[in-house]
Amino acid sequence: MRLPYRHPLSIRSIREDDLPGIMAVEVDAYPFPWSEGLFRDCLAAGYDGWLVHERGDVVAYAIVMRVIDEAHLLNLCVAPHWQGQGIGRALIEWLKKQLSGAGAVSLWLEVRESNTVAQTLYEHSGFMRVGERKGYYPAGGGRENAHVMSLTLPVAD
Numbered sequence: 001m002r003l004p005y006r007h008p009l010s011i012r013s014i015r016e017d018d019l020p021g022i023m024a025v026e027v028d029a030y031p032f033p034w035s036e037g038l039f040r041d042c043l044a045a046g047y048d049g050w051l052v053h054e055r056g057d058v059v060a061y062a063i064v065m066r067v068i069d070e071a072h073l074l075n076l077c078v079a080p081h082w083q084g085q086g087i088g089r090a091l092i093e094w095l096k097k098q099l100s101g102a103g104a105v106s107l108w109l110e111v112r113e114s115n116t117v118a119q120t121l122y123e124h125s126g127f128m129r130v131g132e133r134k135g136y137y138p139a140g141g142g143r144e145n146a147h148v149m150s151l152t153l154p155v156a157d
């Protein structure tokens, strides 16, 4: 499948043999990265894993848990050298359509209080801040709060 974006990028489900490439990006992109085991557990549990790639290179990925008609965005990451070019925005728009088509009515996520780039992306994509989880994330020398954000998904065509 193609990700609608100005440059041709492909998107497909994550496979287990993608995990080494994903982990190389994950440790580069996050101060507190997920472990490979956590990705493996998500895939084993049947969560949606999406990989955006260009000729075998990891460009971006997302992990989404769906429960009945609610979806939860657990991880969204654009490889550092691809950031700031609209790929995060394109991937969110693609996920919104894909999830609506799969019958989801809302999309939820947590984001670090300090992660203003991600908050901007989510706000510009239509998410509203609906709550806070105190001390949700590990942080240097303590814990950091999460903003809880949610979006009502468009009704599928």
Ligand SMILES: CC(C)(COP(=O)(O)OP(=O)(O)OC[C@H]1O[C@@H](n2cnc3c(N)ncnc32)[C@H](O)[C@@H]1OP(=O)(O)O)[C@@H](O)C(=O)NCCC(=O)NCCS
Residues within 6 Å of the ligand: 029, 030, 076, 077, 078, 079, 082, 083, 084, 085, 086, 087, 088, 089, 090, 110, 111, 112, 115, 116, 117, 118, 120, 121, 124
């Ligand atoms: C957060 C992240 C997914 C954004 O993806 P991206 O492809 O870089 O973002 P985009 O280029 O699509 O930009 C989305 C919006 O964020 C804003 N933005 C992007 N980079 C920014 C920067 N460095 N500073 C300020 N704003 C920025 C853009 O202005 C854009 O707004 P617009 O829609 O009005 O143009 C990406 O930076 C990332 O993977 N970061 C590390 C992992 C992470 O924090 N994931 C989110 C966890 S909740």
